[in-house]
Amino acid sequence: MDQTNSQLKRDIGFFTALSIVIGTVIGSGVFMKPGIVLESSGSTLMALAAWLIGGIFSIAGGLTIAEVGAQIPKTGGLYTYIDEIYGKFWGYLSGWIQTAVYGPAIIAALGLYLGSLHVHLFNIEGRIWEFVIAIGYVLFLMWVNIIGTKYSGWVQNVTTVAKLIPIAAIIIFGLWKGEQTIFDPGAFQTTELSFGAAVLATLFAYDGWVLLAAVAGEMKNPAKLLPKAILGGLLFVTAVYLLVNAALFIVLPAGEVVQLGENAAGVASEILFGKFGGLLITIGIIVSIFGTLNSKILGHARVPFAMGERKQLPFADSMAKVHPRFKTPHIAIIQQSVFAIFFMLIGDPNRLTDISIFAIYIFYIFGFYAVFTLRKRNPGKERPYSVPLYPWIPILSILSSLYVIYAMLTTDPMGGLLAVLILLLGLPIYYYLKKKYS
Numbered sequence: 001m002d003q004t005n006s007q008l009k010r011d012i013g014f015f016t017a018l019s020i021v022i023g024t025v026i027g028s029g030v031f032m033k034p035g036i037v038l039e040s041s042g043s044t045l046m047a048l049a050a051w052l053i054g055g056i057f058s059i060a061g062g063l064t065i066a067e068v069g070a071q072i073p074k075t076g077g078l079y080t081y082i083d084e085i086y087g088k089f090w091g092y093l094s095g096w097i098q099t100a101v102y103g104p105a106i107i108a109a110l111g112l113y114l115g116s117l118h119v120h121l122f123n124i125e126g127r128i129w130e131f132v133i134a135i136g137y138v139l140f141l142m143w144v145n146i147i148g149t150k151y152s153g154w155v156q157n158v159t160t161v162a163k164l165i166p167i168a169a170i171i172i173f174g175l176w177k178g179e180q181t182i183f184d185p186g187a188f189q190t191t192e193l194s195f196g197a198a199v200l201a202t203l204f205a206y207d208g209w210v211l212l213a214a215v216a217g218e219m220k221n222p223a224k225l226l227p228k229a230i231l232g233g234l235l236f237v238t239a240v241y242l243l244v245n246a247a248l249f250i251v252l253p254a255g256e257v258v259q260l261g262e263n264a265a266g267v268a269s270e271i272l273f274g275k276f277g278g279l280l281i282t283i284g285i286i287v288s289i290f291g292t293l294n295s296k297i298l299g300h301a302r303v304p305f306a307m308g309e310r311k312q313l314p315f316a317d318s319m320a321k322v323h324p325r326f327k328t329p330h331i332a333i334i335q336q337s338v339f340a341i342f343f344m345l346i347g348d349p350n351r352l353t354d355i356s357i358f359a360i361y362i363f364y365i366f367g368f369y370a371v372f373t374l375r376k377r378n379p380g381k382e383r384p385y386s387v388p389l390y391p392w393i394p395i396l397s398i399l400s401s402l403y404v405i406y407a408m409l410t411t412d413p414m415g416g417l418l419a420v421l422i423l424l425l426g427l428p429i430y431y432y433l434k435k436k437y438s
Helices: 014-025 034-041 044-071 078-086 088-121 128-147 149-177 195-206 222-251 254-273 275-300 302-309 330-346 349-377 392-411 413-425 427-437
Strands: none
Touching: 014 149, 014 222, 014 275, 034 044, 034 195, 034 222, 034 254, 044 078, 044 195, 044 222, 044 349, 044 392, 078 088, 078 302, 078 349, 088 128, 088 275, 088 302, 088 330, 088 349, 088 413, 088 427, 128 149, 128 275, 128 330, 149 222, 149 254, 149 275, 195 222, 195 392, 222 254, 254 275, 275 302, 275 330, 302 330, 349 392, 349 413, 392 413, 413 427
């Protein structure tokens, strides 16, 4: 494992690591979730509170995983941690759900969002073009990630900076020129008041920060960079989410934000900048999702690569290959991209994404509890990084994950059962490979 990981270039520095966190988390959620969170919470004040709590939960999880990642600075992230701490069986299950569903479904969803935005922007008729554009984006970024982590890092750095331009414009001009009262809920209809559902919606928008841990084996100094990048990135994202929502609430009445839903940011932009503002925000969303898609392909491919090293996937030797010239896990990158294209063609990627997020939060609990396991296993051992306010931060992380699981089961029990079924489908493969390589 160490020998193979050492073949990957350590090209990722602090700014690229920070860009991966920011670029992965800030995707479409900041534009699509304000109306949902506001409708569920019932007022602008409670909506901002939900965004803040979601940020606190995510920061707690990031700080907790960073202690584990600093002690196990290897490629594969959550899968690798669970495999080394709890054993091959639990490691396999976490890796299986990430390889077969979680990563490809999210990549597919982001690609289809890009296709839909392009069709709308250029008034292209025919749904087939959404798929063509979506597949084109995935294939292009697949190629970028194959030719070198350095190049995908450049894409991440550029798109992270570019996506913040329209966001900054909305924040600055919205807070400056808006005429609404931010803490006045206004009059709007809500089908079901649920602060829990509001927090749950924000957690989906914050999801993705754990991908930085998946490329720890390619960082120049993971013990120092990993916790700094996760903390700095999530603090920045939390501030951005709060400010964007505050700006929207000042520009638009609360009822309009709920009614407009995912179009609220575009309408607010038109009010602030005219019709050109609507075009600007659409381009900004495209750039935002493009950067997020790049980071998802970069991070998720490292999971099947690490599983291939441990002989836990079919065609394991191929999955574990490093490109002789580019020093990237090219076969694993191709596998994730091909699975994503498959999901685009056969099903609803949003539904698959919801199911996979439920499944991954189960294994987040394993990752968070690993802090207690490692400290008990290695008493007195010096750690490169220690989570602050131990044990309260890890406990908060575990409780927040349990809350997500509870919320998903109460709102979509059939989706939860389907996720469990997908996990069970991976068991025959596990036992077959175990027998084959024993």
